[in-house]
Amino acid sequence: MKLRMNHRAANPAGFQALLKLEEASKKMGLDPVLYELIKIRASQLNGCSFCLDMHLTDLRSMGESAQRLDLISVWRETPLYTEKERAVLALTEAVTLISENGVPQHLYEATLQYFSEAEFVSILMAINAINCWNRIAIATGMFPGCFES
Template identity: 50%
Template sequence: MSQRLNPPEANPALYKALITLEMQIRQSGLPHGLMELVKTRASQINGCAFCIHMHSADALKAGETPQRLLLLSAWRESSLYTAQERAALAWTEALTLLPQTGAPDPDYAAAAEQFSPAELVALTTLIGMINLWNRLGVGFRLEHPRS
């Protein structure tokens, strides 16, 4: 597999706009560790190795444990995640798999119970953003570092 193109080189203005939105999401008040779990889980679903590599490394740097990262794809069967994390991960899966799920009411209700309306908008935007990054990563075959 070889990289198809470099998005920031191919369209610098659009890429800069994406980075600006990413910075706004990072400043939304959502816990950093939670954001990295969401980004990693969506990237696992979408099969974006570049993003999995990046966000799992960022999660570890932010203090996440290797055990929780290894269990992330099976979070429903693990007791290692908080109620807030579980709600965020369920909402992540529901929106990442939107055609199959239709964003079910129970997943929304669980997220709405754990997050304020402003936080829920931030979380939903975060999920949409990582799905966009995944599409760039998979679509253009971005290569993750080998280390």
Template identity: 45%
Template sequence: MGEHRVHLSKSAPTAYKALDAFAKSVGAVAADAGIDARLKELVQVHASQLNGCAYCVRVHVDRAQAAGVSSDTLMQLSVWRESGVFSDRERAALELTEAFTFISEDGVPDDVYDTAAELFTKDEYVALSWILVSINAFNRVAIAGRYPVPSRDDVDV
């Protein structure tokens, strides 16, 4: 069941290339705004967790680790509200991640927006918003196609 799902990126490569180009544009906007790789990857991992996208979690955990994010910090993402390992800016970005990911529920609530506006410049807020639009789009492509995430274990347990 589900093994023969349509692979959207392979089935419509022109559309996928446009999405990939969009993601590259978003990356440039983020870099120009001064969003560092750590923050960019933390929000992308968290959005992917919230959406249940194992494929994108794998991709962005790898990128986060390459950006110097520790395994301990990554393990704390799902409980960031109770964890002391995130800065105020990271906490505001993670709250914004949840608002964008579940946007149909409450939009971006005023308190979330106001906190972000206090801690980020307008350019940083715009960049974070586009990062979240982008990762949510990629999550949907991968989830709909049930993109596989093979085990990295060398030995079966």
């Protein structure tokens, strides 16, 4: 595989702008595990190997079990995730695939059982940030290790 382009070098201002969005969303107070679950699930749905590898590594370094990491893509079929995590994963899927069904009212209401409106917006910011990163990574041909040389 070959990296199509290094977007960081090609447009440093664009990279810095997205980095600021990422930093802001990370500082909005979400639990770090929930934050990484968002990043992983969106990256799975989008098919972004670079981001998926990065965020699995991050969650692994936080001490997450291999079983929970392995089963994120089938979270509905296992009792390994809390109801709060399930709400976040469902919202992540809906927002990532928003053109399919939007964000149904029942999902909005289910999420607000566990999160305030401010936290809901924090979750949305994290989902949007990773979707942006995924699209840049995929479009520029990024893959795990592509910047190592």
